[in-house]
Amino acid sequence: MSPDSQHSLSATRLAALRRELAGRGLDGFLVPHADEHQSEELAPSAERLTWLTGFTGSAGSAAVLADRAAIFVDGRYTLQARQQVDTRLFEPRHVTEQPLSAWLAEHLAGKRLGYDPRLHSQSQARRLQAEARRAGGEAVAVETNPVDAVWDDRPAEPAAPVVPHPLAFAGRPSAEKRAELADRLKAEKLAAAVLTQPDSIAWLLNVRGGDVTQTPLALSFAILRDDARVEWFVAPEKVAGPELQAQLGNGVILRRPDELCEALESLGKVRVLADPGSAGAWIFDRLAEGGSEIVEGDDPCLLPKACKNPVELDGTRAAHRRDGAALSRFLHWLEETAPSGGLDELGAIGHLAGLRAAGERYRSLSFSTIAGSGPNGAVIHYRAIPATNRTIRPGEFLLVDSGAQYLDGTTDVTRTIAIGSVSDEMRRRFTGVLKGHIALARQRFPAGTTGSQLDALARMHLWQAGLDFDHGTGHGVGSYLGVHEGPQRISKVPNSVALRPGMIVSNEPGYYKEGAYGIRIENLVAVVEDARPGDEKPMLAFETLTLAPIDRHAVEPALLSAEETAWLDAYHARVRESLSPLLDGAARAWLEQATAPLIG
Structure with a gap:
């Protein structure tokens, strides 16, 4: 769809929404990029923000009043929002620098702003209500979503089948996980915990689904009891087959999704755990209605x-070897093909997808591949479409951020490739990003350290040059689950969750020059114990999981220290040793050259 066509649609839809709001006695409405589970990747039926505005990013929200509207996005999406959204209809705002609270303070006085309590966590709803009061207005929970009322061709709710996740990949039986969590509930005198995040339920029950593109989830809710029983609220048509039924056993009771409201209220006067950061505000309303004593705390599945x-760790190591071989075949093909000038971004994306799809235990991509050439690489979460598709040209960087879902692991890797010779400035910036990546990869740290305490390591060399990047340095990754997983992260944003052995997190510093190029170097790493003689504290370190060459042609060797050069050479030696048996012919020969010592 052309930008003009999308803008015309947005104008029509915005007008329809405003008429619906007026009919309900509302002055405005907040449209988040969210579903009932606070998911990042949404089913088509939940893409309300995209339907209204045209914005396709994975995070953001729109606020609509009768005479004005705004869209709020973070630093990953500021350029994308301006490209996709009609800024005559929706004022683009940086969610940190120009937050919703400031916009409400300017425009909400005396007005009633509606919100859907199923699409806002309890914490978000409380914050919205407080901001509305401070602005002299009111935030009003709606019973039904007004966007849905005017979305005539809204897709049906997904109903993909649920499948067992074998013990050979899960590592622990579901019954064992349920018993362990139930013991924790009993120790805290909790009768039950409400689970609203599909990845938590998938992990707990050792199941996977297909309701969300590129993430193997079944959209559902669950209540975990202190006797290890689970009531699972899932559409009956998703759950079939003797193998799945046998795995679930008698400890999992299947119930229809429309029974959840009654089940929450019927828990009665007992202590119930619910996560205010992820559970919808309506969950808390229903528990309170039934007289439960609500204990607010983290989803009990998050840390385990x-x-x-x-x-799971052995599985993800194996998945990364196969994924690295596919990526190496792609990088070899790219080096042979791109310099001629006949290749574009969509062609590169399609070729890489085909190489991955041929791999053992492959199930899908883990997210839509980002392939940004030249100035498109500066759009942090750029997505190539026919209207933006660029030819990959010599003298430019191509940034490729991609990954896959395998039965035994989830991958996410970014490589920035120099197409032919690039400028000295580009090589300096690339090397600055690489230095930050190496600093984080090499760091040892005491147990109890959080990701926010390590974040500056990835930025310090850029800071010295007066540069930075406007996204986090690292996010958690699941085991054949979400490519973005909490509670751990590496970011400027404070985080109280310490990094622990077994956690997987990305290491992805970057640099983006608007209108020119983008650079990001991303590997996944696992937190491991790292005891050495003389240590006075338990120490941890990172094991790099991703195996793929880093473009030596983009490096300025004189800017690397001897220790940094040694790290890069050692990493490339490991890549060569691990991947050579999986490659042959010209691809293997290319890998030998691509992983040769930097100086020599």
Whole structure:
């Protein structure tokens, strides 16, 4: 769809929404990029923000009033929002520098702003209500979503089948996980915990689904009891087959999704755990209606899911070897093909997808591949479409951020490739990003350290040059689950969750020059114990999981220290040793050259 066509659609839809709001006695409405589970990747039926504005990023929100509207995005999406959204209809705002609270303070006085309590966590709803009050207005929870009322061709709710996730990949039986969590509930005198995040339920029950593109989830809710029983609220048509039924066993009780409201209220006067950061505000309303004593705390699955067991770690190592071989074949092909000038971004994306799809245990991509050439690489979460598709040209960088879902692991890797010779400035910037990547990869740190305490390591060399990047340095990654997973992260944003052995996190510093080029170097790493003689504290370190060459042609060797050069050479030696047996012919010969010592 052309930008003009999308803008015309947005104008029509915005007008329809405003008429619906007026009919309900509302002055405005907040449209988040969210579903009932606070998911990052949404089913088509939940893409309300995209339907209204045309914006396709994975995070953001729109605020609509009768006479004005705005879209709020973070630094990853500021350029994308301006490209996709009609800025005559929606004022683009940086969510940190120009937050919703400031916009409400300017425009909400005396007005009623509606919000859907199923699409806002309890914490978000409380914050919105407080901001509305400070602005002299009111935030009003709606019973039904007004966007849905005017979305005539809204897609049906997804109904993909649920499948067992074998013990050979999960590492621990579901019954064992349920019993362990139930013991924790009993120790805290909790009768039950409400689970609203599909990845938590998938991990707990050892199941996977297909309701969300590129993430193997079944959209559902669950209540975990202190006797290890689970009530699973899932569409019956998704759950079939003797193998799945046998794995679930008698400890999992299947119930229809429309029974959840009654089940929450019927828990009665007991202590119930619910996560205000992820559970919808309506969950808390229903628990309160039933008289439960609500204990606010983290989803009990978060930490045990994040700390991968030995089977999961071995699986992700194997997945990264196969993924690295596919990526190396792609990089070899790219070096041969791109300099001629006949290749574009969509062609590169399609070729890489085909190489991955041929791999053992492959199930899907883990997210839509980002392939940004030249100035498109400066759009942090750029997505190539026919209207933006560029030819890959000599003298430019091509930034490729991609990954896949395998039965035994989830991958996410970014490589920035110099197409032919690039400028001295580009090589200096690339090397600055690489120095930050190496600094983080090499760091040892005491147990109890958080990702926010390590974040500056990835930025310090850029800071010295007066540069920075406007995104986090690292996000958690699941085991054949979400490519973005909490609670751990590496970011400027404070985080109280310490890094623990078994956690997988990305290491992805970058630099983006608007209108010119983008650079990002991303590997996934696992947190491991790193005891050495003389240590006075338990120490941890990172094991790099990703195996793929880093473009030596983009490096300025004189800017690397001896230790940094040694790290890069050692990494490339490991890549060569690990991937050579999986390659042959010209691809293997190319890998030998691509992983040769930097100086020599």
